[in-house]
Amino acid sequence: MSVTESNGLRVTSMFAPTNSFKVPPVSVLESCSVLQKVRYKRFTNLISKNVDAKYDTGYLKYGFVEIEHRGEVLPQCMVCMKTLSNSAMKPSLLKRHLETNHPTKKDQDLSYFQRLAEKAKQQRIDKTGAVYQSSSGNVKASFEVSLLVAQNMKAHTVAESLIMPAAKIVIRNVIGVEAEAKLSSVSLSNNTVKRRIEEMLIDIADQIVAAVRSSKYGFAIQLDESTDVTNCAQLLVHVRYTQQDKVNTELRLSQNLSGTTKGVDIFNVLNDFFKRNELEWGKLVGCTTDGAPAMLGRKSGFQAHAKAVSPNVIFVHCFIHRFALSAKVLLPNLLACLNRVVKMVNAVKTSALNTRLLKLLCEDLGSQHTCLLYYTEVRWLSRGNATRRLFELKEELDVFFKQKGHEFQKDFEDKMFIVSLAYLSDIFGVINHLNLSIQGTACTVTQFISRLRAFVRKLELWSNNVKNKRYGMFELLSNLPGGYNGQSDDEILCHLTVLKAELTHYFPDVDCCPYITNPFSVDPADLPVGTGEQEQLIDIQADDTTQAMHKEYYPTVFWLNMASYPTLAGRAIPQLLIFPSTWECEQGFSLMMNIKPKSRNRLTSPGHDFLCAVSKVVPRIDRLVEGKQIQIAH
Known part of the structure; x- marks a missing residue:
């Protein structure tokens, strides 16, 4: 870039940065030639186009205030509400606009224009205006109500047909009619709620x-x-x-x-x-x-x-x-008992009259429950719920079926049927408890593995107890009227053995990183050499702070705080992220039934x-x- 100076006038090319320009004295400009003056004027015009003018509070005496439009400050006339360009933000141009377009207002004092500015502020739509403040509140209310509609899984029309009329009634009776009128500006139509969501x-x-x-x-x-x-x-x-x-x-x-x-x-x-x-x-x-x-x-x-x-x-x-599939295995006699239970439940539940009569009978006898529960094969918890409920109402059902003269009355006189029903209620209850314990958003693969191993050990323990004629782990079976004399021990032992074999079949690959749940019980020598895991595990085991954190936090939170041991954390955390089940999806399908x-x-x-x-x-x-x-x- 070339810079030419003549008679003290510094002229730069159009590519010069604007901050390099210096305004020459008036005496220097007067001594310049006509060509230099023309070049200077063109250059100053170019500079004025590239630099945004700033608003001065003194411009209010000409009737102008500032507004913001797309990040640019513009002058706005308070008399005609006309907005000029940023280049017109000069006292001479603002004054000329006032004298030319509003000659009757040019002699007004400053207080007059201040009143106009205050009035215009109430109508302004930018963030400083009262209109924006009020309208933004209405829009925010529309968003928040729409969010409530979605969270409660209601139809979009409920906002306009129920929520808005209810809000108006409350506001009118608590605050007043004037406050109620303000609610009309909140848009809660069907289409608006849909767009907001x-x-x-x-x-x-x-x-x-x-x-x-x-x-x-x-x-x-x-x-x-x-x-x-x-x-x-x-x-x-x-x-x-x-x-x-x-x-x-x-x-x-x-x-x-x-x-x-x-x-x-x-x-x-x-x-x-x-x-x-x-x-x-x-x-x-x-x-x-x-x-x-x-x-x-x-x-x-x-x-x-x-x-x-x-x-x-x-x-x-x-x-x-997989756990539900493994728990489905039943021996022939136990399966026959379960099928008999299903037939009893259906005989009562499929008839509205029988359902009402059983309810009246249970109420007269002071029973804890008044109805039976359906068994549905796809609902894995229903087996335990249905069998236990029928066992708890066995005396009432015996009376009911005798009054009806139904063949089911013979089942409640059969000692073996009652024993099988008690055992199924007990074992299904334990299976349901384990099933429920591995549900939820916070469950991890390691938690399921530990609970599964504990359940397998319980099966082994229960088998030994049954062999030794100890039945305290089965609540209903051990408390049968007249006691249990062990007539179904072989069947129970066989079922426990088959159940353990099924669990081993369906979970052959259940394994995880050894130090995820408890890094202080693992020998560093058992870890791979050359990966850094051995050395980092020794550091963790030697740190008293990490031992205290391990006792206080869950494994996921613990390893997230072990970022200073990247190799160990890099192996442990990804395994903790893996979902052990599709519980969230199944719950989502149930919730979707409420929306659709x-x-x-x-x-x-x-x-x-x-x-x-x-x-x-x-x-x-x-x-x-x-x-x-x-x-x-x-």
Whole structure:
């Protein structure tokens, strides 16, 4: 860049930075030639276009205040409300506008323009105006009410048909009619609530995706597919990831599958989701599904396609599903007893009259319960609930069936049937207790392994107790009227042995890193050499602080605080992230029935409401409100 000086006038090219320009004295300008003056004028015009002028409070005497538009400060006339460009932010131009366009106002004092400015502030739509403050409150209220509608899984019309009228009634009677009128400016129409929920869902999804991307130790997923009341296939995907010093579990995908539900279809949906949100398959540490061939098929199932793009991912067949399959095994006599129980329950429950008569009989006898419970094979806990309830009402049912003259009365006179019923109620109760203990969002693979090992040891202990004629571990069996004399010991021993064999068959590969649950009980010499695990484990075992933390925290929290031991934490935390079951998905399908019942069967895609309802992430409503353009009523 060349700089030319002539007669003290410094002229720079158009590429010069604006801060290098210095205004010459007037005497120098007067001594310049005509050509130099023209060049100087052009250059100053160019400079004035590139530099934003700033508002001065003294401009109010010309009738102008400042407003902000797209990040630029502009002058606005308080008389005609006309907005000028930033380049007009000069006293001479502002004064000329006042004298030319409003000659009758040029002699007004400053207080007059101050009153106009205050009035205009009430009508201004930028963030400093009262209109914005009021309208933003209305929009925020609309968002928060829409979030409540989604969280309570109600129809969108409930906001306008119930919530708004109820709010007006409360406000009118508690505060007054004037306050009630302000509620009319809050938009809660069906379409508005739908848009608000969709916008909050996008914000929630952005937060979850950002957290999953930044998860230091990768992430794990569980997925399952089921059909709703209209036979639409719904795919749910939950994700578990680390965020700072905690582990979060969130529903990340609720997708309607319009066509087939093969393994390749499910993989394509999930792969498109990964690409769209820039998630890496390489960071996926574990995937938990049910045992359907479409999921776990090694040739054409979802597992085969996922292994092709992420070979190191660990696939887990839902532990609860496997445990339920292993617990289904029954010997012929026990199975016959269970079938007899099902027939008794159905004989009563399928008849409305029998149901009412049994209820009246139980009330007259002062029974603890007044009805039986259905047994459904797909509901794994119903076996224990149905058998125990029937056992507790056996005396009432005996009276009931005798009054009816039904053949079931003979079963309650059969000692072997009562013994088998008591044993089934006891063992099913223990199985249900273990099933419930491994449900929930905080359950990990290591917790299930420890409880499964404990249950297997209990089976061995109970077998020895039965051989020694000790039956105290079976509450109902040991407290039978007249006592239990061991006539079914062989059958009980055989069932306990078969149950243990089934558990071993369905869980042959249950193993995990040895130091996850208790790093202080592991010998460092048992770990691989050259990986750094031996040395880091010795450091942990020698640190008194880590010992105190291990006693206070759960394994997941403990290892998240062991970031100073990266090798050990890098192996332990990914295994703790893996879901042991598809419990969250199964619970999600149950909740989806509330959003899409038979009365709303035309709702093809309930995913927006569903994700907002079950997500623990709070939408950033204030940020959404700021992004809204405030509309002025005409």
